[in-house]
Amino acid sequence: MELNQYLEVFIEESREHLQSLNEQLLELEKNPGNLSIINEIFRSAHTLKGMSATMGYEDLASLTHQMENVLDAIRNNRLLTTPEIIDVIFMAVDHLEEMVESIAAGGDGKKDVSETVEKLKAIENGETISRSADVEIAAASTLEAPKSAASYDEFELTVLKQSKEQGFGVYEIEIGLRDDCLLKAARVYMVFEVLEKIGEVIKANPSVEQLEEEQFEDEFSVTIITKENPDDIKGKIMKVSEVVKTTVHPVDFSEMNSGVAIKAAEKIIGVDTSKSLDTDARSIITGIETAAVQDSKTSVKQQTNSSKTIRVNIERLDILMNLFEELVIDRGRLEQISKELDNGELTETVERMSRISGDLQNIILNMRMVQVETVFNRFPRMIRQLAKDLNKKINLEIVGAETELDRTVIDEIGDPLVHLLRNSVDHGIESPEVRRSKGKNEEGTIVLRAFHSGNHVFIEIEDDGAGISKEKVLQKAISKGIITEQSAAGFTDKQAYELILSSGFSTAETISDISGRGVGLDVVKNTIESLGGSISIDSKENEGTIFSIQLPLTLSIISVMLVEIQKEKFAIPLSSIIETAIIKDTEILNAHNQKVIDFRGKVVPLLFLKDIFDVPFEGADDHFHSVIIVRKGDKMAGLIVDSFIGQQEVVLKSLGNYLTDVFAISGATILGDGQVALVVDCNALIK
């Protein structure tokens, strides 16, 4: 029972680590041999292992453990990263994901992963055996180019150099512990704590993980950048009990750069390879990691320290939001009262309160905003897999992942994007052969772009693939009975492209598993429209296609035009309004029993909202009518109301579970006076 309260945290964090594994693996595939990426992967895997072991998910822990061994081998240069190895690791990550999801769904997280474990073992062992020869070659080559595999990789070297330029001292510290020291890991931890207070630890030899697992004799060395002088550093470290020896000496880059290896570096290479081989052999044989649990704890602690965030259940935010709305309504009343009473002090207080609650509103709304990255970050992996399955070469570029959207929109937007991306991979990007024959780069590019514009967020999916053939689309639509041959002639390019979003449409000659049977895209359209957004398509044959999705920034707060019809108030979302006008009786024309107006050269049908909504008639008719021109796609309509009240930001609320599907009403909002106003769904009014 006790662990249950941690379960949620465990699942959340596991997902994060898996996500980071996926991302880093993709990075690694692009830059094999980049040590910092491998270290990152290793760290995620390691934490995951520690967490799952603590929570008692044995299968999860053992698979991670095996994966970690392979990663460790890569890290210590005993294995070369090959696409095969990455594939197997991806497979392992997939299994891990399934297990975590199974745990999240209330399962036990058990899964038969012996096959993958075998594969991982094979990689590890197979390579370990044929290793010894390689070591010598590697060692030999390191002698010639000490920089590459020696104590610092390129990245670390740059960091060190930069910090030196900025006036920091760079020191290599050798620390010796008493040989009868019992809690070596604890001493290491204490030393690191001291070091982290005075500067930044760049590198430890052996690695931090190995140190924490006590996989070292009684000496280790640390590279640190700091502003303290060497003697102070020494003094501070010596204060840690059971430390018997500390030598601090500055690191000299000039020699390293010139390619002449300093003796110390050479020594380290020698020690490093033999030692890590040794320790790894040990870990293969025993496979026992006693420090795993403690270890994961410390790393989790470090994580929380660095990010300074807390998790809050979205429900609580909703409650907070509701309470705040109450406050806003009461604020409106207070303002009214203070105006009537006209008491200086009261007015001042109320004004101050209004300002504060305005700030509060901003904060609360911002709290609900989430970066689209949380949705986007699973796509690189997906595209990679799809491209592999289809034998295509695809590069996914993500632009603007930091764009923020309301949490509720984020939750809904994932599936439509998956559909569209799959569609682009499957139908958009051609196979490498076709691309070559067209004179294009073999590798297709898909750009996933998100950006803000006004009160909206746009998400675009652009590919440089085959584009959409208008002829094919029209033919198909005619054969499927979606449009008639006569109407086809009048279709503009855009209208034709948008036909692929209608249900029962599939342009791919062969139905594939990837983008399915054409039921997908109309689902996409429906989902996006239900979110108050819209989707449009632009395409050029043989050059590519852009799907552009427009979404409201937030679902809960929208800008509306408040209007009055007789005694009733309605809210019309600004997103569908083009403009407002006041017309005279004489301007209304009749066409086929439909009242229309001539609006900027276009014939716009008129809809009398008081008839549509059966508003009880209470006053006399006017000769002037207030019209709101609204649109849905390319179609327009004029909504006739009695008067405009004004533009306002309102909180959109549902009518509840009892009243669902009310015609042409998408929800309700509470006005400043506490009354409810209905929000008009313009999309339902225009056929």
Next chain:
Amino acid sequence: MAEDLISDLKVIVFQLNQKEYAIPVSQVRSIEKIIHITRVPHVNPFVKGVINLRGVVTPLLDLRVRFGMEEQSYSDSTRVIIVGDEEKEAGLIVDGANDVIDIPSSMIEPAPEVVGIAAEGFIKGVANLHRRLLILIDLDKILLSDVRKAL
């Protein structure tokens, strides 16, 4: 229903057309006075509209209309009983509500077919308390139905 009959049942008593009805307190969230109602178009006539119930938009049903009785304009004694189950929440407009009583289970009888009142079909049972006849309403049946008016 079976459980209801075993022990005492705490109910809220409300009036509708001079008759007394009862609804178990477990189904009642609160009792409100009538406030500004916003009409919702194209719904059944018994759905009077929605109100702002402390920030939650709540639909109101006029029980007189729901039970097929003559409609009456609202007065000071008119009350809204906010009822709900796990998924739905709604307000029932009644002529008045002012009593909470315990009904011993032995006094509850299944809905008699002879009563012949308007609320037929929405009755769960009848309790006869010292010549005071209480009609127990069936909330599920009241809330369950097509609220939309045929267009």
